[in-house]
Amino acid sequence: MNYDVKPRLGEILKERELRQKDLAKMSNLTEATISRFERQSRYEISTLVAISKALDLSIEDLFIIKKSAE
Numbered sequence: 484m485n486y487d488v489k490p491r492l493g494e495i496l497k498e499r500e501l502r503q504k505d506l507a508k509m510s511n512l513t514e515a516t517i518s519r520f521e522r523q524s525r526y527e528i529s530t531l532v533a534i535s536k537a538l539d540l541s542i543e544d545l546f547i548i549k550k551s552a553e
Contacts, residue, residue, distance in 0.1 A: 485551040492520045492545055495538060510537035 496506060503517040507528040510517070520526075520534070535542045 487549045487551045489547045490521050490523070490545060491547050492534070493515075498549070499538070504526070506534065506537060510534050 491541065492506075501509075501525075503514055506512075507517050512530060512533055516530060517534075518543045531542045531545065536544060538545075
């Protein structure tokens with residue numbers, strides 16, 4: 484089974500009234516790493532863990548996941 488996966492970090496930051504700069508500090512990642520998140524299709528597990536922990540979310544919550552039509 485295949486899935487369409489789309490990051491939703493921008494939406495989460497907007498909902499929480501946070502900037503990428505804020506999340507960078509909270510997660511101990513660089514602003515560049517946070518900025519690239521929406522454009523990437525592959526992620527370092529350490530980046531996913533740091534962001535999810537900083538936002539108190541599961542890694543899965545960072546994405547919109549839908550079954551793709553086959």
